[in-house]
Amino acid sequence: GHHVSSQRIRFQRRNRPCRYDIDRFTPSFLSIFESLVPSEEEIAKQKQLLTSLSRLINKEWPNSKLYLYGSCANSFGFSNSDIDLCLSIDDKEMSKVDIILKLADILKAGNLQNIQPLTRARVPIVKLMDPETGLSCDICVNNLLAVVNTKLLRDYAQIDRRLRQLAFIVKHWAKSRRVNETYQGTLSSYAYVIMCIHLLQLRRILPCLQEMEATYFVTVDENNCAYFDQVDKLNSYGAQSRDTLSRLLWAFFHYWAYEHDYTRDVISIRTGRIISKERKDWTRRVGNDRHLICIEDPFEISHDLGRVVDKFTIKILREEFERAANILQFDPNPSVTLFEPY
Ligand code: ATP
Ligand code: MG
Structure with missing residues (x-):
């Protein structure tokens, strides 16, 4: 039936290689990025x-x-x-x-x-x-935890410029497609930035600052926040990777459309890895936490940033990830089509 064939399509697409000419779209994505940066x-x-x-x-x-x-x-x-x-x-x-x-x-x-x-x-x-x-x-x-997680994001952005570029385009896509509205069951900008950091950690463009020897420590409401914050020493960390912005965008959407295992996986920038829902005991619904897309907060580790997503909005989100992945794969003009208003 329908379910089996959509599973098969997903399986086939999972190993699909990126289009050969992906890099030629980077200049137009970069100019969109430049137009969004504050003066x-x-x-x-x-x-x-x-x-x-x-x-x-x-x-x-x-x-x-x-x-x-x-x-x-x-x-x-x-x-x-x-x-x-x-x-x-x-x-x-x-x-x-x-x-x-x-x-x-x-x-x-x-x-x-x-x-x-x-x-x-x-x-x-x-x-x-x-x-x-x-x-x-x-x-x-x-609300000091928000002040501390703000610093963590800013520190990551200093390590490799591609993070800021990627996250701007992802946020711009999410706003254009109306999937950046937590009160309507989609994801916050904060969650999208964490998803971008996670991808770049998997691709060795960013390190995992919380796994390194800590140089910055604070305790906020019983949460120990500690990580390596001397990021000026890490500014050549990602240099061995030549991934361009458009390739990273393709990888981001391809990951969330076809590679992420929504039944088992939790993304965690705290560990720089994927961890299991089982290990976090996020396998069933507790109260309003449905854990349909699992994004661990880096400091409040019992907090799933995907908890606002419900059984209707998870469908919308996954359809939007697939739409974006397919545009980056096939569309002649991805830097226009990607942001067409919903
Ligand atoms: P935008 O450009 O859309 O306003 P933003 O960076 O201000 O994006 P928000 O998602 O509005 O992002 O969040 C603002 C700040 O609030 C984040 O940087 C973070 O510090 C904090 N924050 C937001 N959501 C959460 C959350 N679920 N858990 C912890 N902190 C959060
Ligand atoms: Mg804001």
């Missing part, structure tokens, strides 16, 4: 906003510290993306919600605009717009 001017504005907000908040809370995290700090941000900030504050008296409400008052007094405290969200935040720079941002409280 120096935009980055300067983000720094300016961080400085002015830090100054304002420190007047009220001298022991607090404001951090940039997410796409504007992990080096995987597009131009014009929102800014994610995290306020670290040690105040035993106040709850997170109280801190958010007080923060909203401080920001009002500092003449920031469109201030909205969202205290009932899973991660409570304050939203605001800065009239000086025109930038919008979200501030959360004491």
